Amino acid sequence: MVSRITVAGGGIAGLSAALLLARQGYEVDLVERDGPPPDDLDDIQTWRRPGAPQVRHPHMFLGLFRRLLRTRLPDVHADLLAHGVEEVDMTAPPGVEAPAGATRLAGFGSRRATVEWALHRAVRGEAGVRVHHGLSVREVVCEEGRVRGVRVDGTTIEADAVVDATGRRSPLVGAFAGPAEESPCGNVYHSRFYRLLDGVPQPPLFLSPIVFAGGAGFGGGLYAHDNRTFAVVFARLPEDDVLGRLREVGAFEAATRAVAQFEPWLRPGNAEPIGTVVPMAGLTNTWRELSPEAPVGYLPIGDVLCTTDPILGRGASFALAGAVRLADLMARDGADLETVGAGLRAYAHDDVRPWYDDAVRDDAERTRNWRATVDGPPESDGAEPDTELPLVVLAALAGLQDQRLWELAQLRANLLTLPDSLDTPEVRERLDAVVSSGWQPPVLSPGPSYSELTDALAAHTG
Known part of the structure; x- marks a missing residue:
C-alpha cells in the first residue's frame, strides 16, 4: 500500500x-x-x-496551463486573479466577437x-x-x-x-x-524587469501578453506580467559578440529604445526598472x-x-x-x-x-535563418534567409478572416492539440480559400533590423 x-x-x-x-x-x-x-x-x-x-x-502561461490550473487547482487560480494576475482572452482575434459555441481559450502573463x-x-x-x-x-x-x-x-x-x-x-x-x-537551442537571453508607474495606463498588447516577438538575426519581446510589471527580453546567437553587449545595462537600454513597440511602455516617466539585466545561456532541448x-x-x-x-x-x-x-x-x-x-x-x-x-526543428530553422542574416548565406548554397511564416502563425493570421482557423491555431499554440494538428485537409482548404480571396498576411509588429539594432549598441559608448 x-x-x-x-x-x-x-x-x-x-x-x-x-x-x-x-x-x-x-x-x-x-x-x-x-x-x-x-x-x-x-x-x-x-x-x-x-x-x-x-x-x-x-x-507566458499558455492555455494548457490556465485550463489545468482552473480545473484542477481552482483555489490557486482564484488566488492569482485576486493578487494582480490578468488573463488574456484568446477565444477570438482582438476586436472580434467570439461566435456562439467557440472554444473558450485564455492564458496569462505573470x-x-x-x-x-x-x-x-x-x-x-x-x-x-x-x-x-x-x-x-x-x-x-x-x-x-x-x-x-x-x-x-x-x-x-x-x-x-x-x-x-x-x-x-x-x-x-x-x-x-x-x-x-x-539539441542546442541556439540562443542566449538577456532580460530585465520593469514596473509601470502609478497612474500610467497599460499600453496595448498584440494577440497575447507579448509585444514584438521577432527579428532577423535576433529575437525580442516585451511580456506583460502581474501587478503592472513587465519584462523585456532579447535573444541572440551564442557566438554573436556584437549583441553580447546586451549584458551591459546601458547597452540593453539602448537596444530597448531601438524597438518602437517598446516606447509606450518605456518612455521617460512611464516605468522604472525593478532589476538588472540577467543573462541565460547554455540552453538546450x-x-x-x-x-x-x-x-x-x-x-x-x-x-x-x-x-x-x-x-x-x-x-x-x-x-x-x-x-x-x-x-x-x-x-x-x-x-x-x-x-x-x-x-x-x-x-x-x-x-x-x-x-x-x-x-528541435524550430530552433534549427531559426538558428539557420539568424546566421544567414548575421553572417550572410552559406557559400555552399547561396540560400536567402527563409521568410515563409510557420503554419501556426499563418493560420492565426488567416484566422483574422476565418474564426475556425483562428481557433485551430490557438489550440495548437497553447498546447491543447499536438504539433501536427494543423497538417490537415481542413486547414489547407481554409487557408487556400482565405489566400485566394486576395488576402495577404499582415506584417507582425515590425521591429528594427539587425543592423539598426547593432547601430544602436554601437552608438552607446557608456
Whole structure:
C-alpha cells in the first residue's frame, strides 16, 4: 500500500504534484533546496531562487496551463486573479466577437515567482504536506527494485514513491536513465524587469501578453506580467559578440529604445526598472528515457524528462500537466506503482515527446535563418534567409478572416492539440480559400533590423 510520497523539488511541477497528491489523501514530504517565498507578494522580487534561474526571466502561461490550473487547482487560480494576475482572452482575434459555441481559450502573463508564491500559499494550508526548505535530495533509496525513501543531506526520509521534480539537472535521474538526447537551442537571453508607474495606463498588447516577438538575426519581446510589471527580453546567437553587449545595462537600454513597440511602455516617466539585466545561456532541448532498471516508485515529471527552448513558453505548462497526469494515475492505479510508472512513460512519449521534436526543428530553422542574416548565406548554397511564416502563425493570421482557423491555431499554440494538428485537409482548404480571396498576411509588429539594432549598441559608448 502506498501512503507516503516524497516530492523532490519545489518548482511548479513539485508544488503542483504535492498539492494534488495530498488532496488525494497521501502523506507528502516536499523537499526544496531554496528558501520559502516572502509572505508579502510586494516583496517577491527579493526572493532568491538559485535553484531555478528561469524565475528571473519573463514567462507566458499558455492555455494548457490556465485550463489545468482552473480545473484542477481552482483555489490557486482564484488566488492569482485576486493578487494582480490578468488573463488574456484568446477565444477570438482582438476586436472580434467570439461566435456562439467557440472554444473558450485564455492564458496569462505573470512573473514565474508570483505563480510559485500562490502555489506555496496553497501548500502551506495543506495539512498532508510537510515542506523541508534548504535541503536537497541526494539519492533514492531502493530495495529489491523498489523505492524505499530518499537520502537528504545526511538523513533518510522513508517513502513508498519519489516524485522527481528537480528539473533538467536532476541529481537523481542519471542513475535510472541513459544519456540525455540533446539539441542546442541556439540562443542566449538577456532580460530585465520593469514596473509601470502609478497612474500610467497599460499600453496595448498584440494577440497575447507579448509585444514584438521577432527579428532577423535576433529575437525580442516585451511580456506583460502581474501587478503592472513587465519584462523585456532579447535573444541572440551564442557566438554573436556584437549583441553580447546586451549584458551591459546601458547597452540593453539602448537596444530597448531601438524597438518602437517598446516606447509606450518605456518612455521617460512611464516605468522604472525593478532589476538588472540577467543573462541565460547554455540552453538546450533535452529528452531522457528511463531505463528498464528504474526502480518501481521512481516517478519523474517536468523538466527531468524533457526541456524545450524557454522562448516557446512551454515548460510551465508541461510541469503542471505532468503533475496532473501523475495525480490521475495515482488516483486510478495508486496501489500498483508499476502501472503508474508505465502510464507516466506513455504520457511522456505520446504527449510530450512530439513537442521536443517540434522545438528541435524550430530552433534549427531559426538558428539557420539568424546566421544567414548575421553572417550572410552559406557559400555552399547561396540560400536567402527563409521568410515563409510557420503554419501556426499563418493560420492565426488567416484566422483574422476565418474564426475556425483562428481557433485551430490557438489550440495548437497553447498546447491543447499536438504539433501536427494543423497538417490537415481542413486547414489547407481554409487557408487556400482565405489566400485566394486576395488576402495577404499582415506584417507582425515590425521591429528594427539587425543592423539598426547593432547601430544602436554601437552608438552607446557608456
